[in-house]
Amino acid sequence: SNIDFNPVEDEDSSRILFEIKCHFNLVSEKNNDEYKLENRKLRFVYLSKLNDEVTDDKKLLDEIEKFYDNQGYPEDMNTFIEYMPQDSYTNCKILILRFHEFLNLEGEQLRLI
Structure with a gap:
């Protein structure tokens, strides 16, 4: 069964992060370590899914760039x-x-947390 992949739109990622924030009852927005960790996990999942689903290198770089722009240029x-x-x-x-290399390192680091 092949899963259809639709990139997370900016408003969807904002909604998802808001739900994560509410779930963890995070008080101090983006300066909270727990929020940063959850955001990092979400980013890893999103980029991994992009990597798995987008086979054309140029299109993959374009999608990564859109995500990068929407995330405030990490x-x-x-x-x-x-x-x-x-x-x-x-x-x-x-x-x-x-x-x-970035994905592999992120995956390793997130497994250690």
């Missing part, structure tokens, strides 16, 4: 965003490799 994602300045030469394949 600095830890800069290395695989096409329009961000890079330390060295990059192309589509290199950006995808960096994205996969």
Whole structure:
């Protein structure tokens, strides 16, 4: 059974984060460590799903870029965003490799928390 994948729209991610916040009874918005952790988990799940479902590299980078823009430009994602300045030469394949490295590291770190 193949699951249809529709990227989370900005308003959906905001609603989901609001529900997470309410569920955990978080008082101090985005400065709360618990909120940051839940946001990080949601980001990991979303990006993993994108990675699994979008097979075209250019389209994948475009979808990642939309997510990055909607999430307020998280600095830890800069290395695989096409329009961000890079330390060295990059192309589509290199950006995808960096994205996969990011996902693997995030997955490992989140499992340890």
